[in-house]
Structure formats: C-alpha cells, structure tokens
Amino acid sequence: MSETGFDHALYERFPTKGPRPEGELEELKRIWCAPKGWQLLTAVNNNYIGIYYIGTAFLFFVLAGVLSLGMRIQLAAPMQDFLPQETYNQFFTMHGTVMMFLFAVPMVEAIGVLLLPQMLAARDLPFPRLSAYAFWAYFVGGLLFFCSLFVGLAPDGGWFMYPPLTSLAYSPGINTDFWLLGIGFIEISAIAGAIEIIVGVLRTRAPGMTLDRMPVFAWAMLVFAVMIVIAFPSVILGTLLLEFERAFNWPFFDPTRGGDPLLWQHLFWFFGHPEVYIIFLPAAGLMSMMVSTIARTELVGYRLNVLAIIATGFISFGVWAHHMFATGMPRVSTGYFSAASMAVSLPAGIQVFCWIATLASGRIRWSVPALFVVGGLLVFVMGGLTGVMVGMVPFDWQAHDTYFIVAHLHYVLIGGMVLPMFGAFYHWFGMTSAKPLSERWGRWAFWLMFTGIHLTFMPMHLAGLMGMPRRIYTYLPERGLELLNLISTVGAFVIAAGVLIFSVDLVRKFRFEPDEGAGNLYGGGTLEWLPTGLYSTRSIPLVRSRDPLWDDPNLAKDVEEGRYFLPGSATGLRETLITSLLNAEPQYLQIMPGPSPWPLAAAVGTALHFLALTVQAYSFSLACGIVAVVCVLRWLWETDRPHRLREADVGGGIILPIAVTGPSSHSWWALNTLMVVMGMIALMTMFSYLYLYGIHPEVWIAPPPLGETALVATLAATAFALAWSSRRMLSRSEPGVFPGQGPWLLAAASAAALVASSSIDWTGWRAAGLDPAATGQGATVFALIAFQSATAGIAVIMALYLGYRSGRGLLSGPVNVTLDVVTRFIGYVAVQGLVTGLLPRLFTGA
C-alpha cells in the first residue's frame, strides 16, 4: 500500500541492469571530497563531525574520570587533606556535570551522528552545517567550561545546583554562573543535534526501510532525540531563571518574596530523570544491534524491543519527583511517582530478556564486543534492581542522598551506557579506522573494567547503609567506613587501568579511513556495513528486510556498482533522498550544503558570548552575540537557492522533484520540532507561574485593565494574520516570476506587531504596579514577557533576513523554503504570545 502515491512496482526495477556511465563515481567522489589541511575544520560531513564529536566526548570522559580518581584518593582514608574542601566540592560538581552534560549525552549523540546516516544509507544528516555548529559550540564551550577548574572558578553547588545554595546570597562567586551559562548553552547544542536526528531518522531513510525495518539503534535515537526536545527546555528554562535571579534579583526561588526553592527541583528533575533514559536508550539500541551480530541471528522480539524503547520514553516523563521523596511531598504524589518508577523498569526488563533470548537462539561468536555486551547487561541489571529498591518510598527515605545511591546510579549508567559504549567502539571501529583494535588488549581492558566496577561500587551500597551521605569531602574515623572506602579507591584505579589500556590501544591503532576501513569485523547485517566513502554508499539501496546484508548476499556488490537509487549526483551538488515518514517511499531530492567556515565561526561567537556573560564583560558579549547571528545568517545565505532543474532522475528512471515546502519537506519537520522546543520552554514558564501562584497566592496583585489585555491580544492576532497573508501572497505568484517586495513586508509588519504586543504587555504590568524583583508573580510574569520578547526579536531578525534575500531577488514563488520557515515561525510566536500574554491575566490577586 502506498503512503505518498509512489508506485511500489517501481521498486522491481532495482537492482538496475546495464553499465553505469563513465566518470559517475569520480564525480561523486569529487563532490563529496573533504577539504584538505587546516580547512578540515570547515568540514561538515558526518564522518568528520562524528569522529571529532566522539573524540571530544571521550576526552571529557577521561577528564571527568581523572577527577573521580582525585576524589577517590581523598576518600581513601578519613580526614585526609589531599583535596581541600573547596577543591573537592568543585571536583564532585564537575565530575557529575561533565559526565552527564559533556560526556554521556554528547557521546550518544555523536555516535548517532557518525552511525545514523550510514545505517539509514543517507548521504549525510539532513542539516550538515547544523551538526557542525552543534559540535563546535560543544567543543569550544565545553573546553572553556572545563578550564574554570584550573583557575578555581569551577561550580561547586553539585550537578543539580539546588538554590538557595546556588543563589547569590550563598554562592556570590562566578563559579555558579559558569555552570548556568556553560551548561545552558551546551544544552542548546544538544537540542540542535536532536532536531537533526529526528529529521534524519524520519525523512532520510533508504527507500523501503519502513519504520518496521528500521535498525533498533535508529529507533532508540529517534526516541532519544524526541526526549531531548521535550526534556531539555525545562533545564534551559531553569538555568535562565536562576541566572535572572542571580543577575537581576528576580525572586523565583526565594521563599521570602513569594518564590520557592522546590520550583527549581521540579524544573531540574523534569529534565534530570528523563536524562538518565536519554543516555541509556541509545546505548540499549547499540546493545540490540551488537547482540544480534554476536549471536549471528535476528533480534528476538524486535517489536517488543521497539515498544519498550517508546514506553521508556513516555514513562520517564512521569517519574521526576522520585528524586524529591524526602522533600515532604503529599502522600498521593509519592504514591504516584513510586508506581511510575516501578513501571519504568518493565520496559528495561523487556529489553534485557530480548537480548538474553537472542543470545540463546543464535550461535555466539566470542569477541571483545561480546564481553562488553554480556558484562554490561549484568551490571545494568544489578543497578536496575537497586533502582527498584529506591523506587520504594520508605526505603528511599533511608537510602536517598547516601552512597547507596552513588552505587546505584553508577551501576545503571556504567552497565547501561559505558560498557555498551566500549563494546560499540570495538564493534564499529572497522567503519572508520584502517586497522582494528587488538582483541587481546581488549580482553584485558574489559576484565579490568568489569572487576574494577564491582570493587569500586559494591562496597558503596554498604557505606550508604552505614550512614555515609553523598557529596562529602571527608568522613570521620572509626565509623566503620575506612575499609569500604579504601576498597572503592583501589577499584577506581583498576577501572582506570582498563580505560588506560583501551586508550593506548586506540592511539596505537586508530587510522581515520572512511573509504577503506578495516571493515565488517564482526559480520553485521545492517546497511552501515555496505562499502562506503565520504558520500556514504555509492548508490542508496532498496531495503527489503531488517538485516538486508544477511538476506541479500549480492546487495553490497550491487550497491557498489551503482545499481540502486542515486548512483551519482543528479544536480552536480551534494544531495540526498528524502523519503516518506512511515514507508520510506522516495519523495524528493534534497540539495545539501558543503563545507563552510561559518558554522565554526558562529559556534565560537556563541561560546564567547556566553563566556563573556559569565565574567560580566557585557559589551564584548554583545559583540560576540552579533557576530554569531551574522555568521548563522551567512551560512544560511548560500542555502535555498533556486536550482535550474526542477526535477531529477534518481535512478531506475524514477523522476523526483528537487526541494519542496509544506508537510512533505524536511525543513517543515525541523521547524515543527523547534516549535516543540520553544513551546516546552513557554509551557514550563507557565508551569512556574502557576506553581508559585499555588504556593504564594498572597503576594499576587490584580492584572492590568481589560482594554489593554484586548490590545495585547489583538496585536498578536494581527501578527498571525499578517504572517498568513504573506504566505498567501507568495503562493499566488507565478512560478519563476519574482513576487515583489509584498511578502517580506507583510512578514516584517507581522514581526513588528509582535514586538509592539510584547512592549505593551511589559509596560502595562509595570503600570499595574508589578515589579519583577518584588514577588514571585512579578518574576514569573516578566519571565513570560521576556521570553516572548526574545522570540519576537528573533522573528524581527528573520523578517529582515527575508527582506534582504527578497531585495537580492532570491525570493521565488509559489513556494520558497525561507519564506515558509520565517512566516510559520512568526505565526507560532504570535500564538505563543497570545497564550503566554493572557494566562497571567486570568489570576487575580488574593
């Protein structure tokens, strides 16, 4: 059955017969060739960005690991002076922060960037410059953030940064600002990557790769990215609010002025718990792929496994408050969150037994990845079981914030993510390196890590039950903790020895080679094992099953000979196939941008912008911010150019259009995902408003008069109507004829109406006597207006960019991607303004 009207009978034309034209492959190579020398920094191809990304994330893993060794030395005996108190507090804060934000999430995202296009047989991810930007922002921002440690300015409030400890009164230094701005900014890069991955998985799969034939890893990355898009806005908002409290004295978390410290905990853990699954799911996806290869048979319970991944994503958003059982929550809430915490372990059980059943049903070939998979599975199960224990509220009241939890979370994250990651390094090494890693060294690395993990973390369970709280820089003697801590310290060095062996082997063996790697060392059956170059596969295969390489022995040869889709370049530019959502039917040909220095420049500008904010160099910060915006616009400038061809032959005589707008376009999907991100920020801000109203209604004052409310709403509605008429005007213009300056002027008027609406909103509340620094109501209302104003400001920039393009004659009807994106963004901002503007006016004073 066809989803898009594409005739499935056309699939019978593949593999095509007959010789391919001379020079086709050479042209493909020329188009996709990487820049040379220092210009390699401008590469945007996922092979390069993926490797840079993985390398950087691994560097942070090692750095955060070194911090943990320092902590373990300090705790090896009671009352030691190895790390002074302040240093230790910075170390544990940085260890948690770096492992979570600079290692775990970027690492799984990086593995996705490297593997996904190959696994889906796409030429590249759909927005290569966006991935380059996301990577460089993370690279520059992450390293600068880490360097705060060397000057004693690293954050020291714990990775969870609870106010009021992190409020200005108790943390006057800029250490906290490093965290808030550094991490807030790196989250933005994670979101950029997530948008890329969502669109990549949904729209750039090889033809015939229905959702039901998609590799489990792609499913996991899809859910991962959706979870990032929903969860990360919450912590971004939290960091913004706390930074506003610190910088402008807006009392979001100050109970004496109608704020509440627990608001932060809700915002943080609404992100923080899904975060655990955000890290675990992609690794579980890698496990599923590796298990199937190790057992040399298809995954048992593929659909159950996929369902489990989706269920985990859903349920994980309902468990955040289990980090807050000890805050004195009502009994009904603890009951609900306890039940949800139990429920979320069910899908994990499903995945574990899918893997065990797969191993049982196949013929196992022992290898280093197999060791890491089996070891990781066992460690993960043990961590999961202590997780069930702390899901029980009464037990959690005892175990919470003790070393029992430290043990639990390390078992879960190491078993669920770190060991699978090492397995994946071995498993997919042949894809990018000319030489494989040593199996003998690998076995040493595994056994050292596996032994070290139990040696380090097993005693911590008992230390917690003996009353050892978390985040302590020392402990008193003769409380029975000496021996347990000494064992843990020894164990940590055993793990480090394992990581060291791996790292040395990595340096010995890694030779980057995207074209002729060491190859399919373990006999995997999915598309990433087709012969590839920087252009991915020579031709994009037709997928007929879940393990196409195992099911069609000729596939690799046919793909290599160009007997499938897109055997060369149809337009002489970088391009990839966009396929439909469910059944991956070919829809259109997307032209992709090539190497560019602008994403790098924009990333450096963004990173310096945030860093300068931290050290309060405001004018320099503003300058860097402007540079960053200009660089982004500059990189966009070369995109969305009308092509002389309107359609092209993508192989087998199948003719597809080039570039479309509307729901079938991949930019439509990306923009919608961005709207979800912004909608979540608006939603969480409204939640903050309502939450504080629920706790401190006594500080609420009456809203501005009704007439003014009507004005704010009317302006927002007008903006929406103008944006819509701009699209109408363009769509009525003749193909190929310049539509005039009307469409962009309408868009600009629309953005101006939004700015007017926001400023009237602002002055109205001020006139009504609301002061952002006075009460929780003031802080949250002005936070809503500030967010609306910021997005309206972006709308203005976008409208002006559209105007510039229009002035240079780059606007063409009846469809234009730039205008489509700009006007729909403005329309969204108008709706957001309507909602966020009206909500606080509904709640009158007490």
Place this chain on the structure above:
Amino acid sequence: MWPPISMESPMTDASTVFDAWWGWPPPVLDPAGPYAESVTVLAWALFAMGAIVTAIVAAALFVAVAGPPRWKARLGGEHTVWIMGIAFPAVVLTGLLVWGLSLTASLTDPITGREPRIRVTAHMWWWDIEYLDAAGRVVRRDANELHLPVGQPVVLELKSADVIHSFWVPNLSGKEDMIPGRTNLLKVQADRPGRFGGICAEYCGGPHALMGFVAVAHPVAEFERWLSGTKVGAGPAVAQDVPGTVPAVTRRTPTAVDAAPQVGARDGQALFLANGCAACHRIAGTPANGLSGPDLTHLAGRLTLSGGILPNNRGTLQGWIADAQSIKPGNRMPSYDNLSAEDVAAIALWLETPR
C-alpha cells in the same frame, strides 16, 4: 540479629556508649524505633529480591551463552521475553508496590497535635534545637544535640535558616529535607535509650561533610529531668579519643593550652564578651545574646562540639576556639588564634560552667 547493645542510661560510661553511634551494624539495618524498624524489614526483603533476581538473570545469561543446546533452544524465543521480561517483573513489582504504598501510608500516619514538639532549624553547618511546650513556647534552646523520651512519638518541626539541608538519624527514621520557607513535620520515636548519630544528608556547601549531631534517647523520667534543666552530668572533662570523632592526632589543639594555669570564670566571661563572641552566641543569664550561632547555655552538658565531630572536653573546646577553621574549614566561626593560650583557657573554663 545483631548483638544487643546494653545501655540502661545513656549517660554512663562514654567510651562504651559512643560505640553504638556509628559503624557496625549499619544504622539503617539497626532500628531503634518503630519508624525505622518497618523500613528495615522492607530493606531485607528488597535485598533478598535483588539477590534472587540477579541470580535468575545471571543463570539465564549463562544458559544463553554457554548452556547445553536443548536449554538454549528453550530460552531462545519471544516467549522468554513474555514470561521473564514482562510477567515475572510485573508480578514482583506489583507486590512490592502494594507493600511500599501501604508502608508509606503507615509511616506518614497523621500527626495528632498532642505529641511533644521539637523545632529543629538547620543552619550552615549546625543544628538549632528548640524544645516547645504545648503552647508552642520555647522551653529550652540547645544546639547539635537532640534529646528524646523513649517510647513516645515526638514531632520534629524541620526548618532551615539558609539553604536546603536534610535531617537524618538512620537508627530512628528516614530522612526529611529542611527547606527554606517551609516547615516539614517528621514523627520519630525511639524505643530504646541510646545515642544515635545524625547527619545532614543534603549537600549544603562548604563543610557539609562535617554537619552532624547526636540524638540522645532517655527514659521518660530522665528526659523530663533533663528538659526541666536539672543537671544531668557534663561531658568527659579529660581529652580522650572517642570513636566516630576526629582523633587527637589530627586535631590542632594548641599544646600550650593544656599547661595553661586555671583562670577565674569571671575573666572568661569578660574575654568572651570583649572578643565579640556574643555577637553570634547566646548564653542565658548573661549579656551574651547572639542568635546566629549555636546557643552555648548548655554547652557543658553536651557530648560533642562543632556539629558532632569533636568529643566535648577541655582540650577540644580550647582547640576549637583557637583554631575552628582548621578543624572544620569554611565554617562560620573564626579561628581566635590572636588570643593567648591563657585567654582561650579562661573562655573555655567559663563555657564549661554548668548552667
């Protein structure tokens, strides 16, 4: 299960009694009251569950990778996922959940309002403890030491003066956060006399690691006597190593102090006031009325100093006054290293006067 700890009165011989504070058996598994006890039972059940399920998964994994082909074939199908990955955990988890929820309900049973109340206010990095009468008036203010009557439920009003802290005496109950702007109520009960270690469980910056206290459970009559202000004995006056506190070797006690001549208590008071100690500390019946630091009225009767980390004796008290910043870096008490050993000794002597 654990050897019983003999303890008729907690005020007897310090060196044996202190052993019961920490260490073995783990306090979470060594309940001294009904609220901790039911959690201990649950904890053992959970540990058993964890061990059994780990064993089952490990066995299944072993069969899957190295078992005889016949067993492997049995395990290698989707039915394994349905039975062992869905049905089995669902049954176990549902059972646990029902138990956990009903236990939560019984642990948060309603507060009648007739229980004796004690207000515990956490400060960076010490505990302010106020005993309230039925009308809510403070009858006794103390610091870093919580006295409880045995066999009676007591309601603790948990507050914070600055950042978030968490109140935890593992022998008595689970922990409860102390959040600025809120008052959390926690019902505790000790069923046997004893001294139980308490500690702050929520990271509160700086020397969070050294923010402890002692909970002392007395037989009711003794508790009433203690509360009404009858002298119930002072801490040991001679320096000695006490398990669970900083050992003498790492304490930075000025050695000259021990040899210092005895000075009159009146001088001590004058020095105390002259050096600004009264800006933070209150001592009832004297002009010292500072409220931002621990109340020192009943210092003589306390078991420990500086938040449960030093045993209370002349040497440690002098050492603390002279060099608080080395003992507990970052705490709010400055090191009075400008004072002569004689002055420090005089202040300590005056503070040790039972009141």
